[in-house]
Amino acid sequence: MGEARVRQVEFAGAIGASGQEPPGRHPQVAVAGRSNCGKSSLINALIGRKKLARVSQVPGKTREINFYLINGEFFLTDLPGYGFARAPEEARDHWRRLIEAFLTDNDELTGIIVLIDARRGLQPQDEQLLAWLAELEIPALFALTKIDKLNRSGRKRAEDKLRADLDLPPDQIIATSAHSGEGVDMLRDSLFALVDSRSTEAV
Ligand SMILES: Nc1nc2c(ncn2[C@@H]2O[C@H](COP(=O)(O)OP(=O)(O)OP(=O)(O)O)[C@@H](O)[C@H]2O)c(=O)[nH]1
Ligand SMILES: [Mg+2]
Numbered sequence: 001m002g003e004a005r006v007r008q009v010e011f012a013g014a015i016g017a018s019g020q021e022p023p024g025r026h027p028q029v030a031v032a033g034r035s036n037c038g039k040s041s042l043i044n045a046l047i048g049r050k051k052l053a054r055v056s057q058v059p060g061k062t063r064e065i066n067f068y069l070i071n072g073e074f075f076l077t078d079l080p081g082y083g084f085a086r087a088p089e090e091a092r093d094h095w096r097r098l099i100e101a102f103l104t105d106n107d108e109l110t111g112i113i114v115l116i117d118a119r120r121g122l123q124p125q126d127e128q129l130l131a132w133l134a135e136l137e138i139p140a141l142f143a144l145t146k147i148d149k150l151n152r153s154g155r156k157r158a159e160d161k162l163r164a165d166l167d168l169p170p171d172q173i174i175a176t177s178a179h180s181g182e183g184v185d186m187l188r189d190s191l192f193a194l195v196d197s198r199s200t201e202a203v
Helices: 039-047 089-103 124-136 152-166 184-202
Strands: 009-015 028-033 065-070 074-078 109-117 140-145 173-175
Touching: 028 039, 028 184, 039 065, 039 074, 039 140, 039 184, 089 124, 109 124, 109 184, 140 152, 140 184, 152 173, 173 184
Parallel strands: 028 074, 028 109, 109 140, 140 173
Antiparallel strands: 009 065, 065 074
């Protein structure tokens, strides 16, 4: 396996409407989750940059798919969040079209990192995404975010609940915090392993 280290990262471009092409042909791993669950913050932590991915003060602001090229080899992709309660129907339709087009017929898509806010757990709004992942057989990694906000018992409850909800073995859910850095190295290792598994497969 290649070394799980981010040596170089650059913003490569964005897609704002379905039908647009990604900014280059590289394997992609996308980060998805509800609005405000901490996607951009965790991407910054994973790539070791404080401000490359924009962290929003106003939830539901990101409407584009943003591509970050890692080591000149693969894209880490920041997907717009979903499930923002006050989002108008039109915004939800936009999200659905954009993400469905991105997930469907995307030969470069190697996997998805699904982020779940540790204080909220799996929500009904996550179901559309999970249904697509299952239907399209897209490999997924699952991580709880903002784990620093919970005490020991709250954290155990959140981990147990998500494992039960997703019916996954314990080692497939990583508890993370973009603020304390907990779990970030582990998630990065899993991310690189996912990308490696693809290049091995292609040979
Ligand atoms: N305590 C704590 N707060 C966090 C953490 N990660 C993100 N936040 C905060 O949560 C808010 C949303 O973070 P973002 O990274 O913008 O979340 P996002 O999922 O990209 O949001 P959208 O792009 O709007 O969907 C910000 O105020 C962050 O500072 C974390 O690990 N711990
Ligand atoms: Mg964001």
